[in-house]
Amino acid sequence: MNPLMSAEQAVLGAALLDPEQLTHLEWLAADHFYRPVHQALFDALRKLRNDGHPALSADGPLPLSWVTDAVEEAGQHVRGLTAAYAHTLIQACPRTEHAPVYGRMVLEGAIHRTVAQHAIRLHQAARADAVQGEVEGALRTADVLTGVLTDLARRWGTEPRPVPPTAGPSAATHIPPPAQSGQVAEDERFLLAVLTEQPAAMDEVVAWLRPGDFADPTHGQLYRCLGALHHRGEPIDRITLLWEAQRRGLLADGTVSSEQLTAVGEGMVPGSADWFGQRVMRSSVTRTAAASARAVRALAEDEALAPGRLINYALHALGPLDEVRARWETANASPAPKTRTSAPVPDGPPPAQVHVALARSTPRPIPPSSVRPASAPTPSASRPPSRGHS
Template sequence: MPPTPDPIEDDLDSLPPPPPVFHVEQALLGALLLEPHRAASLTGIPAEAFSTAGHAALLTAIRSLPAPEPAQHSRNTAWLNQVLAAAGEQTRGLTTTYLHHLIQCCPEPQHAPAYARIIEEEHSRRLLRAAAHRLIQTTLDTSLPHRVATTLAEAGALTTVVDDIATRFPTRSGSLSRTPASTPVTAHDEEAGEEERLLLATATARPGSVERMRWLIPGDFTDPLHAGLWQCLITLTRRGTPIDPVTVLWGAQHRGLVATGTAEPRELLGFLSEADGCPPEYWGEQILLRSLLTTAHRSGRRIEKLTGDPATTTYQLVVGARRALADLSAVRVRWQHATTPPPANARVSNRISAPPRAGPLPTTAPPAVRIPR
């Protein structure tokens, strides 16, 4: 009869191995248990920086208890028993055997500051990943009453995390940044396409609005054809060329939008002539809003992908995150230009200054002017 497999043993075998930082945490705790006086110099690492509740509880217990005398600590385990009792009040599962195991895991107690630095770096990675995840979720939450404002607030919080990491971990020369693979382009949104067609039609009917909408660029469009047509409108406006559906079609041909079979001439003339009653600025803001949320989502994904790569150093995380946030910052500036009302024109004074009063007649003749010979 074949042996019956033990379900508990099978479950343990299926668990993934702990990450490298877990062993670093064990080495640091072992150093502090072996030489408790070293805990006083490790003030920069918080308990939540540890990956398990047991390790966090042990660090808190070690800090809460006064360090014993080295000679006394080497003779008995009284202080270790106090640490175990204090940590056991916060979490369960810690044993005396595990404390001795931690001591054995520490190769060099004097390397405790280096161990703490590694744990801080990994904690920074988790904080950055969590902030990026919150930004991603905010961009997808359609139930938010102020979706753009909340998204920008989360982006600001993410920027604060990046700046804090850069302050605590200064850059080092010779460390190249890592660039994650480009995010695949999302499927075309029919609602976005309809808004873009309405903008192109209304802007063709009212070309004066194109010059006022410098905050909208072709990169904000989801359809490459629509982006090319918007560039046509910008070019025609700057050249002073008359604008109507026919001239825009001719400009589209020069940009290769018709010759490559991207769009049929009749189709372009059709939707360029279907302007509605809304001003172009309204549709432009809708397109820019969608672009802002898409860019924020893409930036969060890029940062999240960076944090998921264990080969990425802390410096590379900072550089990569700042590059991703720079794209979002550029769209945010354009959004502020689009949604900020223009300043009220200064009032021009209508008062006409009175002519100067005539003074008394001169009593002496004016001096003669000598003309040089």
Template sequence: MTYAPEPDEDDLDLVSAPKPVHYAEQALLGALLLEPARLADTEPLIAHHFDSHTHAALFTAIRTLPPPDPAHHAKDTAWLNAVLKHARPHAPGLNAPYLHHLIQFCPQAKHAAAYAKIIRADNARRILRGHAERLASTATDPGLPNPAASTLGLADDIGRVLDSLSEQFAPHPGSLPRTALPADVPRQADEEDLDEERLLLATATAYPAEVQQMRWLTEADFLLPLHAVLWQSITALVHRSDMVDPVTVLGEAQHRGLLTDSLTPKDLMALVSTPAGSPEYWGERILKRALLARAQTVAARITAYTDDPANTPHQLITGSRRALADLNALRTRWNRATTPAPSPVGRSSARAGQPPRATSPPLQPTLPASRAHR
């Protein structure tokens, strides 16, 4: 049966084609208006689960008012009038014809529990999508004083939501989503970011002893592939307990195929020869950028899952947990990097006056960007 809503029916005046949940809400409300005792079959459904504000107001009225005597309810509309009166202050567009339409639309009042489950499933989808949007927004907000902590806090919120949803929706076979995932969010590199990577490479070459404690930083965290391979070269020397200086880094880089016509040995040595600050400081900044970029990718994946109507609630839960696992792996490295460690004993007096890790040292002249990108 087709229903043409009145112009003033709030969110019942749908511009686009209604989603499946719209019809589930109509069917459920029709069942409850027809047989109010069916309300007991809808637990744990609450008004917040409804997509339509008007439907939520009507459901609240049904839950609030005492159920009528079934025999009396079959003969008159007194209870329906009371429900309408209770709901209209919160949804002015409601009217008696729409209530009668809901009753006529409902296929089977005894299926109220199934309609409620559809509504709860759609609400789970909307909740997850909202959390993913907040995660993406926070990870890209340059004005936050501590974006990493804020981002990880929102990731924890998503984890708690998934735990809650897993208690509400039973698992089933074939629970992995088949949604085609979007590509990783591109990482934009400005010159300041690349300068920080160059400074890390130079300070790591100058102070290799500290690199031994920086296993929390990997080549995947770098923006520029050249810098990633140079970091591999430096860490390989350190972990083999070999001598580390610009010349030995050059030798290791040569074995890794870094030298080209556009990147000469002199260029490469210049790239790792101007230290400033400490390796830990620059490493933490690089890792933080990687953490925020990973959070954006996780948010995009969860959003893709929620946008795919073919996914069941359990598939949403399973896919979202897998996405979060990628972020949690990076979180573990971030925690290692930012956990205060005892002051090293016997640190060279030449570094006694260097700025602390919490303060950025001034940038020093480095290899020109046009050469470093090649």
């Protein structure tokens, strides 16, 4: 038999045999039980206890009315519950004094089940937002999942804090990632084209857009090349982009092809880097939310993972979404670039930063020891005079 079902039957059997055990299960809720009939019966037992059932004050053996009244009360909310099943629950309880332990088993199963359910909802919200071009649904569902994890941690008696797992979850992530539409790849190509043809536009996105925000890894590598050129204060165009890609070995290992670079260089369309960047960022938010949801669900489906570790590992799995969300909010809060009315200010990083970045490519002066002696003849002095001239 399923251990979780055995634990649910045992804790209910303990409460039917000894109503006093309910005082040790105040932290357990009816919705922590998996089967609806168990939920209804636990609610009924707690209600009879709170209403002061006569069986609680009776001397001697526990009256049978405690069991029959509990079955009758629960039967008003669920079908199929009989007195015979109540006696089955009583027989399933080895020791009534172990009720808190059985209840903890029920709570442990509820934690795994609840985390998995909310992870599925987050994944569904992320997929829906990806189709609709929104992020609010995924972020709202992620907040709900964080609140659920915090509440479950308090019920379990642990402090909620993100902790990286020592090893990957044993459960396989069988939920496929959201399909990337052609519009996402087109937005990324247009953004790279704008940044290549308008180098000053890098200032609009460099503070919040990262290479990992691109759905196409090749586009992310090209953006990394543009960022490196911008950081060093070097000129940006399709030739320097090609050169930087070659320096990083992207052409040699096949990461970037000449056709892809040509598509970026010839795909220039009028547009705003900030606008295209926010579209790329929006796709990154939903994609990261879906990945976090898959990771959390895989953790929840690992039955060998203790509840405390599950909660803390799940909070850590939501960390990448929190980081992307912070940059998304920065992108939406960033003011539009101001029109310059005074003397133009050089584009790019400060001169000191540019000097440091270019120091490695600056020719070094020849040491004095390597200078030729003054007595050595120069090339002009050693060359014989041309014939026919006096």
